Amino acid sequence: MCGSDAKEHIIMGRRLNSSQGRKPKSKIGITTTVMKCKGCGLVYANPMPIPTDIQAHYGVSPEGYWNQQYFEPGDSDFHEEIGKLKNMMEIKPGYKSLDIGAGIGKIMKTLEEAGFDSYGLEPSMPFYSEALKTPGIKPNNIKCSTIEDAEYPSEHFNFISFSAVLEHLYDPSAAIEKALGWLKPNGIIFIEVPSAKWLIGRLINMYYRLAGTDYVTNISPMHIPFHLYEFELESFQKNLKNKCEISGYEYFACPTHLPFKALDSVLTSYMEKTKTGMQLMLWLRKSSHLNN
Numbered sequence: 016m017c018g019s020d021a022k023e024h025i026i027m028g029r030r031l032n033s034s035q036g037r038k039p040k041s042k043i044g045i046t047t048t049v050m051k052c053k054g055c056g057l058v059y060a061n062p063m064p065i066p067t068d069i070q071a072h073y074g075v076s077p078e079g080y081w082n083q084q085y086f087e088p089g090d091s092d093f094h095e096e097i098g099k100l101k102n103m104m105e106i107k108p109g110y111k112s113l114d115i116g117a118g119i120g121k122i123m124k125t126l127e128e129a130g131f132d133s134y135g136l137e138p139s140m141p142f143y144s145e146a147l148k149t150p151g152i153k154p155n156n157i158k159c160s161t162i163e164d165a166e167y168p169s170e171h172f173n174f175i176s177f178s179a180v181l182e183h184l185y186d187p188s189a190a191i192e193k194a195l196g197w198l199k200p201n202g203i204i205f206i207e208v209p210s211a212k213w214l215i216g217r218l219i220n221m222y223y224r225l226a227g228t229d230y231v232t233n234i235s236p237m238h239i240p241f242h243l244y245e246f247e248l249e250s251f252q253k254n255l256k257n258k259c260e261i262s263g264y265e266y267f268a269c270p271t272h273l274p275f276k277a278l279d280s281v282l283t284s285y286m287e288k289t290k291t292g293m294q295l296m297l298w299l300r301k302s303s304h305l306n307n
C-alpha cells in the first residue's frame with residue numbers, strides 16, 4: 016500500500032492454513048509467515064499463497080462461506096452506510112452505483128432501493144448464481160468477474176463500494192486505482208476492511224507468545240474467509256496520497272467472540288474509545304480537479 020520493500024518489514028509470526036485454536040503446535044498443516052509493513056502498518060502473508068484458480072477459494076456454497084446471520088436482515092444490509100452516504104451525496108435519478116465483491120447481492124439490493132441504478136461484480140460462481148435470485152437485482156447489472164478482469168467505461172459510476180473486499184485481493188492498491196478510474200469526479204468510494212490494530216487479535220497473539228509459540232491470529236490466507244491483508248488508516252493515507260481525499264473514517268468494534276461473555280461489553284466499549292475495533296471503514300471522494 017505504501018510501496019516500501021518487504022526487506023524492511025517486521026516478521027510477526029506464522030499462520031496455519033486452518034483455525035489455530037488454543038494449541039496451534041498440536042495442529043497438522045502448513046504455515047506462511049505473517050509480516051507487517053513498518054511504513055504503513057499493512058499486515059500480509061509472505062510468501063503469499065495464490066490458488067491456481069479463484070474458484071478454489073470462493074467456488075463454495077454461500078452457506079459454506081458465511082454464517083447463518085449473514086442471510087438474515089441486519090447489519091450487513093448497508094442501511095447505516097446509506098444514511099451516511101446521503102450526508103455526503105444527493106442520490107439523483109440516473110446515478111449509478113457499483114458494488115465490488117457483491118456476494119449474494121445484499122448491498123446491491125439496498126443501493127437499488129436507495130435510488131441508484133445498482134451494478135455489481137462477483138467473482139464466485141455460486142455467490143453470483145445466488146445473487147441472480149435476490150429480488151430487486153437486474154440480471155444484466157451483475158457480472159461474474161474478478162475486478163482484475165472487469166471492464167467499465169471511465170468516469171461511469173457515482174458511488175463504488177468495497178465492503179469487506181480489499182482484504183481478499185492480491186493487489187488492493189491496483190483495485191482502488193481501477194475503481195477510481197471508473198468513478199465520476201466528485202463520486203464517492205466506500206471501503207470496509209479488517210483493522211491491523213484490532214485489540215482482540217493483539218490479545219490472542221499475546222496468549223500465543225506467553226504459551227511459547229510464534230503463531231499469530233492475523234489474516235487467513237489459506238482458509239475461509241481467505242483474508243490476505245489487514246490495514247491501518249496509514250496504509251490508505253500513504254496509498255491515496257495525491258490520488259484522492261479521505262473524507263472520513265471510523266472503526267467498528269464488532270462482537271469479541273471470546274469465551275468470556277461478561278468481558279464482551281467492557282472490551283467493546285474499550286475498543287470504541289481506543290479505535291482498536293475489528294473493522295476500519297473509510298469514505299473517499301474523487302476530487303473534480305484531479306486526473307486519475
Ligand SMILES: [Zn+2]
Pocket residue numbers: 016017018019052053054055056057
Ligand atoms: Zn506499507
